[in-house]
Amino acid sequence: MQQDTMGDVIGELRASPGRRVFGVGVLSILGLLLLRMGLSGGTGTWLDGLVLVLGIGALWAGWIMYRATERSLVLTEEELRDSTGTVLARLEDIRGVDRGTFAFKPSNGFLLRTETRQPRLWQPGLYWRTGRRIGVGGITRAAESKALADLIAIKLAERAAVDAD
Incomplete structure (x- = not known):
C-alpha cells in the first residue's frame, strides 16, 4: 500500500x-x-x-x-479523489457501483451513485459528476477501471456487512 x-x-x-x-x-x-x-x-x-x-x-x-488527463483518481479508505485533492465522493456516501453494459457511464469506466447531491464537476476523459451520479472513465484502461470499481464494491460490501451486524 x-x-x-x-x-x-x-x-x-x-x-x-x-x-x-x-x-x-x-x-x-x-x-x-x-x-x-x-x-x-x-x-x-x-x-x-x-x-x-x-x-x-x-x-x-x-x-x-x-x-x-494529467490527473489521476485515487481511492483511499475514506474517499475517492483526484490527484489534486478534489474529493469526488466519500465512501460512506456511495450507495452503488454500476459497470453494466447499458449503464450511462463513460467508455471503459463505471458509474457511482451517491446518497447526496454533489455540485457539477467535469474533467474530460477522466470523470464527470452531476447530481447523485459520478461517471469515471473515458480514456482510461478498461482493466484498471474495472479493478478500481471492484475495490469500491468490496468496500461497500464490507460496510454493508458491518452495518448488518
Whole structure:
C-alpha cells in the first residue's frame, strides 16, 4: 500500500497514454481543420464565423482534456479523489457501483451513485459528476477501471456487512 499526505492509497486510476494522445490529437486536428475552413471564407456568410468559433472551441476542448488527463483518481479508505485533492465522493456516501453494459457511464469506466447531491464537476476523459451520479472513465484502461470499481464494491460490501451486524 502506498502512503500519501491524505491517507493510505488503496487504488489509483490514470489515463492511458495512448488514448490520451489520440483523444487530444483528434480534438486538436478537428479544431485546426475548422479554423482552416473558417479562414478560407468559402461561403462569405455568417457560417464562416460559426465555423471559426467551433474551431476555437475544439482547440480549447483539446487543451482542457490535455490538462484534465494529467490527473489521476485515487481511492483511499475514506474517499475517492483526484490527484489534486478534489474529493469526488466519500465512501460512506456511495450507495452503488454500476459497470453494466447499458449503464450511462463513460467508455471503459463505471458509474457511482451517491446518497447526496454533489455540485457539477467535469474533467474530460477522466470523470464527470452531476447530481447523485459520478461517471469515471473515458480514456482510461478498461482493466484498471474495472479493478478500481471492484475495490469500491468490496468496500461497500464490507460496510454493508458491518452495518448488518
